[in-house]
Amino acid sequence: MANAREIQSRMNSIKSTMKITNAMYTISSSKLKKARKALTDTEPYFYALHRTIGRIIRHTPDIEDPYLDTRPEIRKEDRKIGYIVVTADKGMAGAYNHNIFKLAQEQIDRGGKPFLFVVGDLGRQYFAKKGIPMEQNFRYTVQNPNMSRARIIEEEIVEYFLSGKLDEVHLIYTRMVNAMKMEAEIIQLLPIPRQRMTQAIPIDVHLEEIAMKPSPQAVINSIVPNYIAGFIYGGLVESYSSEQNSRMMAMQAATKSAQDMLDELAITYNRVRQAAITQEITEVISGAKAQKKKRKKA
Template sequence: MASAKEIQSRMKSIQDTMKITSAMYMISSSKLKKAKKTLADTEPYFYSLQSAIGRVLRHMDDTEHRYFDERPEIEPQDRKIGYIVVSADKGLAGAYNHNVFRIAEECMEKNSRCQLFVLGEVGRQYFYKKGVDVDTNFRFTVQKPTMHRARVISEKMIAMYLEGQLDEVHIIYTRMVNAATMVAEKEQLLPLKKMTFATQAQLLADMHQEEIEMVPSADEVLNSIVPNYLRGMIYGCLVESYASEHNSRMMAMDAATSSAKDMLKDLSIKYNRVRQAAITQEITEVISGAKAQKKKL
């Protein structure tokens, strides 16, 4: 059995660690609240853009627009697919990073011509150690997502898609369902699917369709709206991932703090037993010494 001094030293180490996990919990809690407020403030604008695209599509003929071109002539195995992978800049967030990496690796197994655009230092280090070729255009930190970063990413992805360097663009991120559930998922950004914008049209199917004059043309209107919509989609995914990361870290740090308390409880019992045994041994030695002295007398 360990000595009382060793147990005390271990208890102090656990207490110091518990202070760190408690502080990290509080920090993540504060950042989570800010991220959720940011998302709530910006969501209405981008939902309005989605609705506007749906309205424009209702007044267009069946001609294909370049942002909706699925390029069916290209075989599935020959399609060049870009994946924006949103990870964290540091660990200690439970399975947050692992779930994102698992989806990315599954996508890589299905298509050998895929290209990864990794955000977050943990993701870059992970794929670097795996020997995966990662695009280095976006060496951004994922802390405090900004519209500027979303604009840079969207412009690059749109340019590569329109130039034919990529046939599809997907984003792999983590969506926060509620305070206890985070889901890593993959969402297609390009080409856009008309069914994504069909909800509003279906709701208004039996209503009078308004007359809209689009100048200079519906194609040009979409050329103006769609980049803003994609920018908002990417920004929303970045904020969702940021919020999910801190929510995962809160849960991980809360679990670590609870485990530390349980360990301290067990060590406290062990320490009391060791101390009691030492006291009992000292009393026994004193009594034995007294008896020995009495016999000599």
């Protein structure tokens, strides 16, 4: 059994670690509130774009547009599929990164010719070790997501799609369901899925006619880039919020474990200290008895 000094040293080390985990919990809590507020402030605008695109498709179901082109002539195994994978820049966030890696790997294994656009340092390190092709110049942090970064990503992705370098584009991110539950999700960005855009509008509900000038194609071409940028921004903020929430939960669990260890060590320390005191008393009594016997013999 360790002596009292070793146990006390270990307790002090655990207390220092608890200060770090508590600080990380507080920081993540602050970042989470800020990110959720930013998303709440911008959501109405992008939902409006979603509804507008849905109405255009509903009023002109036969519309042909590059953003809606599913390229059915390309076989499944030959389709070039791009995945925007949103990971974290650092760990200590529970299973957050693992769930994203698992979902991305499942999609890659489904076939086609996958090509990754990875946001976050941990993701780039992971897929580099796996030898999975990535866009090497696509290096963006996930810290403090903003609309400017989302637009830069959108412009690059759209250029790949319209030029034929990619036939599909999907976003893999983490959605924050509630304070206790986060889910890794995948959603198709390009080509724009007609069914998803119109399913929110029941087919038997009449909507007033809308004028689209100079043409429905021109209106869609003007709206879609903003819509995709908004979707990417939403994915970045949701993922960032989920990361911070996962880190809060992980730090809270770590702090609780540290406290449990302290409680156990405190009991052990008291036992060791009591044993040492008992031993000292025994030695004093034994010494006193020996001195008494010695005086009697003298």
